[in-house]
Amino acid sequence: MIVNVLTPPMPGVVKIGRTDNQDANNRIGQHYTTGVPVPFTLEYACKVKNPDEVERALHIAFAPQRINPKREFFQIDP
Secondary structure: OEEEEEEOOOOOOEEEEEEOOOOHHHHHHHHOOOOOOOOOEEEEEEEOOOHHHHHHHHHHHOHHHEOOOOOOEEOOOO
């Protein structure tokens, strides 16, 4: 599994998540729907053995910058 950092078409915002896809670029395509005017940009991707733990740790570390507690979006620089 891959942990990734994506930037949506919103300045100053990043999405921190994980994917089961072997290619993080496939995840970008999944986010590019009719509600999104331009595709996300892949800023960083890393294969890890424990993606749930890594994702959780990053969400905790950046919790003060989280935009919505139910979403994986943060107001931080990539």
